Amino acid sequence: MRFLITAGPTREPLDPVRYLSNRSSGKMGYAIATAAAEAGHQVVLISGPVNLPAPAGVTIHSIQTAQQMWETTRELLRDEAPDIAILAAAVADYRPKFQHDQKIKKHQDSLTLELERTPDILGSMRQPFNFSGLLVGFAAETENLIANAMDKLQRKHCDLIIANDVSGSDTGFDTDQNEVILCFPDGRAETLPRQSKHDLARNLIQRLTALAFAIDKPSS
Ligand code: PMT
Numbered sequence: 001m002r003f004l005i006t007a008g009p010t011r012e013p014l015d016p017v018r019y020l021s022n023r024s025s026g027k028m029g030y031a032i033a034t035a036a037a038e039a040g041h042q043v044v045l046i047s048g049p050v051n052l053p054a055p056a057g058v059t060i061h062s063i064q065t066a067q068q069m070w071e072t073t074r075e076l077l078r079d080e081a082p083d084i085a086i087l088a089a090a091v092a093d094y095r096p097k098f099q100h101d102q103k104i105k106k107h108q109d110s111l112t113l114e115l116e117r118t119p120d121i122l123g124s125m126r127q128p129f130n131f132s133g134l135l136v137g138f139a140a141e142t143e144n145l146i147a148n149a150m151d152k153l154q155r156k157h158c159d160l161i162i163a164n165d166v167s168g169s170d171t172g173f174d175t176d177q178n179e180v181i182l183c184f185p186d187g188r189a190e191t192l193p194r195q196s197k198h199d200l201a202r203n204l205i206q207r208l209t210a211l212a213f214a215i216d217k218p219s220s
Contacts, residue, residue, distance in 0.1 A: 004082040008048030012095035024090035025174040026050030031201035066118035084134040134212040142167040149183040
């Protein structure tokens with residue numbers, strides 16, 4: 001099967017030296033890409049800035065901003081026609097409304113930044129990107145994990161949301177382990193217990209390929 005996977009954070013520039021980003025290390029998305037390639041699948045990975053080695057057998061497209069990830073996703077859906085898309089990236093939800101060409105000099109005691117929404121890549125997959133394959137999103141929450149995940153699943157027309165609580169320090173962002181809840185359109189929520197991101201990724205790839213066959217999702 002053909003996989004499109006996103007991983008890592010995005011960086012939203014404020015000026016030539018500063019940017020808005022988040023704590024994603026890319027480990028979860030890279031583990032999923034590695035597991036998919038090890039299982040013999042064709043894998044393209046759209047990666048934000050991370051300090052991880054390129055997984056063997058995976059084609060990587062590096063980006064910096066949410067806008068670039070949105071555009072690259074659109075192009076690769078058209079060119080690669082994946083069967084399964086897994087969006088594990090921590091895409092910044094907001095970016096500075098104005099990017100300064102010069103470094104902002106620190107004159108005042110405080111600085112107010114106006115932020116604007118970034119493009120919603122998961123929310124664009126069905127429309128306008130016309131992706132009809134198996135669509136898998138993540139939900140990173142600090143409260144009401146399942147309710148927020150189910151809401152995203154419905155609003156973004158996903159086949160599955162992989163929900164993880166990111167309020168702690170030993171699972172979620174920049175950890176080697178994770179614990180997730182698989183949220184399905186029929187309302188089922190299934191916990192996959194804490195394990196290494198690599199073991200979790202192998203488990204997920206097995207489940208998702210079986211699901212894609214079961215749902216018999218055409219790629220596009
Ligand atoms: O990278 P690691 O350090 O290993 O950490 C793993 C992780 C915590 C980043 C990962 O497991 C995870 O939860 N990834 C999703 C993080 C996220 O942005 O969640 P969200 O609930 O804010 O977004 C929901 C979904 O929409 C995600 O699939 C996200 O990729 C997508 N999204 C979000 C915003 C946006 N502008 N476009 C998107 O496509």
